[in-house]
Amino acid sequence: xxPTINWSLISLESxxxxxxxxxxxxxxxxxxxTNRDWIGIVSFGxxxxxxxxxxxxxxxxxxxxxxxxxxxxxxWFFKGFFLLAMVFVFAMTQQYFKALGGRRNEFYLLLWLxxxxxxxxxxxxxxxxxxxxxxxxxxxxxxxxxxxxxxxxSLEAGMKYLILGALSSGFFLYGISFLYGVTHSTRFEAIxxxxxxxxxxxxxxxxxxxxxxxxxxxxxxxPFHMWVPDVYQGAPTPVTALLSVxxxxxGFVMLMRLFFGIFAPWHQEWGLTLAVLSAITMTYxxxxxxxxxxxxxxxxxxxxxxxGYLLMGAAAGTVLGASAMNFYLLGYLFTxxxxxxxxxxxxxxxxxxxxxxYAGLSxxxxxxxxxxxxxxxxxxxxxxxAGFFGKFALLVSVIQSGYTWLALIAAVNIVISLYYxxxxxxxxxxxxxxxxxxxxxxxxxxxxxxxxxxxxxVIGIFQGPFLDAAITAVRGMAFGFIK
Amino acid sequence: xxxxxxxxxLSGLVFAIGIxxxxxxxxxxxxxxxxxxxxxxxxxxxxxxSKFNGDYNGQLIVFFVILVAAAEVAIGLAIIVLxxxxxxxxxxxxxxxxxx
Numbered sequence: 001x002x003p004t005i006n007w008s009l010i011s012l013e014s015x016x017x018x019x020x021x022x023x024x025x026x027x028x029x030x031x032x033x034t035n036r037d038w039i040g041i042v043s044f045g046x047x048x049x050x051x052x053x054x055x056x057x058x059x060x061x062x063x064x065x066x067x068x069x070x071x072x073x074x075x076w077f078f079k080g081f082f083l084l085a086m087v088f089v090f091a092m093t094q095q096y097f098k099a100l101g102g103r104r105n106e107f108y109l110l111l112w113l114x115x116x117x118x119x120x121x122x123x124x125x126x127x128x129x130x131x132x133x134x135x136x137x138x139x140x141x142x143x144x145x146x147x148x149x150x151x152x153x154s155l156e157a158g159m160k161y162l163i164l165g166a167l168s169s170g171f172f173l174y175g176i177s178f179l180y181g182v183t184h185s186t187r188f189e190a191i192x193x194x195x196x197x198x199x200x201x202x203x204x205x206x207x208x209x210x211x212x213x214x215x216x217x218x219x220x221x222x223p224f225h226m227w228v229p230d231v232y233q234g235a236p237t238p239v240t241a242l243l244s245v246x247x248x249x250x251g252f253v254m255l256m257r258l259f260f261g262i263f264a265p266w267h268q269e270w271g272l273t274l275a276v277l278s279a280i281t282m283t284y285x286x287x288x289x290x291x292x293x294x295x296x297x298x299x300x301x302x303x304x305x306x307x308g309y310l311l312m313g314a315a316a317g318t319v320l321g322a323s324a325m326n327f328y329l330l331g332y333l334f335t336x337x338x339x340x341x342x343x344x345x346x347x348x349x350x351x352x353x354x355x356x357x358y359a360g361l362s363x364x365x366x367x368x369x370x371x372x373x374x375x376x377x378x379x380x381x382x383x384x385x386a387g388f389f390g391k392f393a394l395l396v397s398v399i400q401s402g403y404t405w406l407a408l409i410a411a412v413n414i415v416i417s418l419y420y421x422x423x424x425x426x427x428x429x430x431x432x433x434x435x436x437x438x439x440x441x442x443x444x445x446x447x448x449x450x451x452x453x454x455x456x457x458v459i460g461i462f463q464g465p466f467l468d469a470a471i472t473a474v475r476g477m478a479f480g481f482i483k
Numbered sequence: 484x485x486x487x488x489x490x491x492x493l494s495g496l497v498f499a500i501g502i503x504x505x506x507x508x509x510x511x512x513x514x515x516x517x518x519x520x521x522x523x524x525x526x527x528x529x530x531x532x533s534k535f536n537g538d539y540n541g542q543l544i545v546f547f548v549i550l551v552a553a554a555e556v557a558i559g560l561a562i563i564v565l566x567x568x569x570x571x572x573x574x575x576x577x578x579x580x581x582x583x
Contacts, residue, residue, distance in 0.1 A: 128544050135551045139558055146562050155569055156578045158562050163514055163575075166555055167505055170521030173548060174498055177525050180541055181532035230581045297581075 006064040009071040012054060012079060013119050019046045020112040027105060036105040040094050043108045047090060051083050063125060063478065067187055070125035073476030077326060077469065078122035078253045081333060085245045086115050088337040091448050092238040092344045099348040100148070107147060107238075113140040114242065118250045125478065127176045127186040130254065134172070134214075137250060138165050141243065145235040157234025164227040168217035175210025178203050188479050192262045200269050208263060208270070215258065218251030219307045222281040229288075232300030237347060240296055241340035244303045249329050252310060259314050260322050261479045267317045275315035275398070279409045282308025286416045295343055295355050298420065299336070302379060305417060306332060309410060312394045316401040319474055324393035326470035327463070331378070331386030334455030339375040341449060342368050349439040355424060360433025367441060369428045371449050376421040378456050381414050386459035393467070490531030498524035511566065511573045515559045522552045 007014065023039055030036070054076075063070040089111060097104030117137030124130035142165065146158025180186050182203050183194040195204075217224040232240045263270065285305025292298035313325035343353065345368060350357055362369035378385035391414065395407045441449070459466050474480070497520055504517025526545045533541025563573055570577055 128547060132547060132551065135554070139554055142558050142562070146565065149565060149569075152569060152580050155562070155566055156580050159511065159566060159575075159578055162555075162559055162562055163505070163511075163518070166515075166518040166559070167521070169551075169555075170498075170501065170518060170525065173522060173525040174528070176544075177494075177528040177532060177541075180529065180544075181536065184536050184538055186540065186544065233581055 006062060009060060009062055009064045010069055010123075012050065012057065013116060013123070015046075015050060015053065016112060016116045016119065019043075019050075020109060020116065023109055023112070027109070039105045039108050040090070043112065044087075044090055047083065047086055051080070051087075054080050054083055061476065061478075065129075067189060068126035068129050069120075069123050070478045071123055072478040073473045074253065074256065074478075075123040077473035078249060079119050081249055081329065082115060082118045082122070082246055085242070085249070085333055085337065086111065088341060088448065088452070089238050089242045089246070091445070092241055092341060095348055095445065096236060096238050096344050107144065110140045110144050110147075111242070113137075114144070114246065118246055121250045122253050124257070125188045127179065127188075130257075131169075131173060131176065134218075134250075134254075135169060137247065138169065141165075141239065141247060144239045144242075145231060147239070148236055151234075153234035154236065155234075157231045161227055161231045161235075164224075165217070168214045168224065171210045172214030175207045175212075175214070178207030179211065182207070188257065188262050192265075192479050195262055196265045200266055205269075211258065215251050215254050216277075219248050219255065219310070220251075220304050221277055221307045221311060222284055222304070225281070225284075225304050225307075228304055229297050229300040232303070233294055233297040233353075237296065237340060237344045237353075240299075241337055241344075244299065244340070245333050245336050248303065248307065249333075252325060252329060255314055256322055256325070256474075256477070257479075260317070260474070261477065264317070264480075271315055271317050271401070274311055275403050275406050278308050278311035278315055279406055280308075281305065281311060282410060282413045284308075286413050286420075289417070290420045292420075293355055294353050295358065295424070296353050298355065298424075299339060299343075302417070302421075303336075305413065306379070308413070309391060309394055312398045312403075312406060312410060315403060315406065316397040318397060318401055319471070320393070320400060321397035322474040323467065323471040324390065324397045326473050327393055327467055328390030330466055330470065331390045331456070331459050334452050334459065335375050335378040335385075335387055338371050338449070338452035338456060339379070341445075341452060342372045342375070345441060345445060346439065350435075355427060357434070358424065358428050359431040360436075361428035361439075363433050363436065365439040365441060367446060367449060368439060371453055372428060373425055374453055374456050376424055378460070380418045380421040382418075384457075384460045386456045389460055389463045487531055487535040491528055494524045494527040494531065497527065509574050509576060511563050511575050514575060515556065515563070518559075519552060519556065522548055 058076055061072050093107055114137050117133050120133035124133055142158060142162045145161050146155055148154035179191060183191045213224055220228045282305045285301045285308060289298050289301035310325050310328055313321035347353060378387035381387045381391040395410060398406045501517045501520030505514050508514050526548055529541040529545050567573055
């Protein structure tokens with residue numbers, strides 16, 4: 001009667017959920033006065049356990065739950081990506097809330113919930129699962145954004161994120177209803193079957209545009225970028241880091257499933273639109289970033305421009321384009337999280353996110369200044385760091401697909417972005433510090449900073465294995481439909 | 484005879500009212516209500532498609548959507564209460580600490 005369920009495919013999510021449930025039950029059943037710092041420690045422990053478990057799953061593939069849940073190379077790649085990002089975010093959370101005081105234990109539980117949502121997004125093979133997974137991730141992010149109850153900025157960011165986020169889920173759902181109405185199914189396989197045998201029609205176009213708008217919201221592409229600067233500035237910094245890497249990557253894995261998967265047969269209809277959006281997004285992000293004085297807000301605009309660069313790979317619509325996106329995201333993970341880790345550690349010491357207060361950082365902490373320097377230069381795309389080769393691969397992919405004009409716009413943008421990244425570098429290395437007291441960094445944070453630096457440099461110099469991983473992820477994608 | 488088009492027209496109308504409400508209301512509470520209209524419009528079109536396609540998956544989806552909508556409202560109301568405690572107002576244009 002019931003279809004057999006292959007639990008081994010969904011075991012990673014099951015263990016995450018188990019961890020969350022155990023933590024929640026222990027949190028509510030222990031007496032109120034008990035010290036709850038162990039929640040953070042247990043979270044770290046299970047995260048490393050899950051990463052070890054994830055490594056054993058690299059050959060796993062197949063689908064279960066009647067084809068609604070799929071485990072393939074792309075899902076595997078992104079699950080590892082999210083777990084790795086969470087290591088940094090947990091560490092930031094621990095530092096950030098130790099400095100601010102107050103209750104921080106529920107925060108770990110919300111992070112686990114977001115992680116479960118992101119993992120499910122990577123594996124979704126049905127619009128219903130995709131919608132629910134997206135909401136699991138987004139709703140926990142709403143709560144985390146507004147988490148600093150006494151801080152006006154956090155509250156404002158939470159409210160704005162909630163309104164615009166709910167608006168985008170409304171679009172998403174309405175779009176799904178039209179895709180369902182035309183194809184009679186929400187299963188990706190069935191929709192791909194329809195798209196492969198029919199020409200584009202207005203109802204499908206309507207559904208596609210609405211579904212894309214929700215993806216564009218998650219990856220912060222124009223015209224759905226309005227929330228980014230405010231939410232990035234107001235949210236607690238660990239959440240900003242998660243939004244800029246985890247939530248963005250979740251958006252891109254959705255984009256790949258949709259545009260390299262089910263809508264791929266219609267590439268000619270949407271390729272140019274994505275190329276134009278990509279050009280506008282990167283130019284807007286870079287131009288506005290030049291005038292920012294708050295470093296989190298600046299990285300928000302920089303994150304918009306990186307969404308623009310990444311969209312180039314989607315516009316190309318080839319295996320190379322998709323692999324370049326995967327590779328770029330991997331480099332972006334180390335680069336951006338290194339920058340945010342420095343921002344958290346500096347905030348803990350000086351209680352400010354203003355770029356003006358970063359003056360002379362190199363004289364107060366050499367390691368923090370060096371990490372920020374490497375991260376910013378890699379974001380700008382200087383060789384031999386991770387950001388350079390990623391941009392190079394994206395440029396090659398669009399040129400191969402015939403969008404030479406897009407590659408030229410991207411090249412101009414890279415030069416523009418150098419200006420504002422180097423302005424921060426000048427501030428931390430050349431300007432005189434207002435306060436000269438050194439900023440102390442604990443040894444565990446030194447370890448994590450070195451790990452991030454290592455990632456930025458190794459991915460930049462020895463691209464081979466990482467590029468192979470990125471290409472394997474695309475080649476083994478279920479319902480893939482790319483040349 | 485009521486055909487599929489009529490249901491879709493109604494759902495499109497509800498969706499449009501929702502968008503209008505989100506973009507023009509000043510009160511955060513009204514914006515939250517309008518956001519619910521968007522989900523209700525989608526539910527209506529799911530059910531209509533489900534009926535006319537002769538496939539019950541669409542009605543199943545509606546149950547999940549109702550669940551998600553409830554979660555979203557719970558979080559939304561919590562943040563609105565927080566906003567009222569901090570700013571003593573629920574007007575959206577009072578949220579102007581950062582450039583919009």
